[in-house]
Amino acid sequence: MLKYPSSIIDLINSFEMLPGVGKKTAERYAFYVLDYMRVEDVEEFANNLKVVKNSIKQCVLCGNLSETDICPICQDETRDKSVVLVVENARDVLSIEKLNEYNGVYHVLGGSISFSKGITANNLNIDSLINKVKNKEVKEIILATNATLEGETTARYIKELLSSYEDIKISRIAYGLPVGGDLLYADQMTLLKALEGRQEYK
Ligand SMILES: [Zn+2]
Known part of the structure; x- marks a missing residue:
């Protein structure tokens, strides 16, 4: 059986690591690189992959x-540090930022509590959120985890942790977000309504 040179096979395997890319598409990408991309573009592409992996870190505060x-x-002095919007992932921050409506800060959990995936509260960035509340830096917490079982469980867990702090307002975005809804896939209008229509979380 005819086989591709090993460097092509390696490239195909690399593309196949990407979500939604099967063998056929990976092959198509590999040959696109080989046949159509200029050496400079390939070098830039490879460099971008490296740089993003090496230079992006997590904000120590959020x-x-x-x-x-x-x-x-x-770092932005104009943002209200006393309002903290809690999301599962950094990409959710972008979804909310695109609305140009929110002027508080964020707290990124890095996922949600999931019994099926074995993700517990200990795996998430929750302690530093509680510390912010303890230090009285926060007046309002908006729980904007996804409208999924995991997102709900996580919101409920955080709410319980914060129940002893009386002078803090806790709300949950809900309105308009379909059950099972992922923030990332909500359209802007739905997300805006969800944020505006947030309700006290009981
Ligand atoms: Zn930050």
């Missing part, structure tokens, strides 16, 4: 992705 220790949002 867990958002950042090239600096403290992300631009946490």
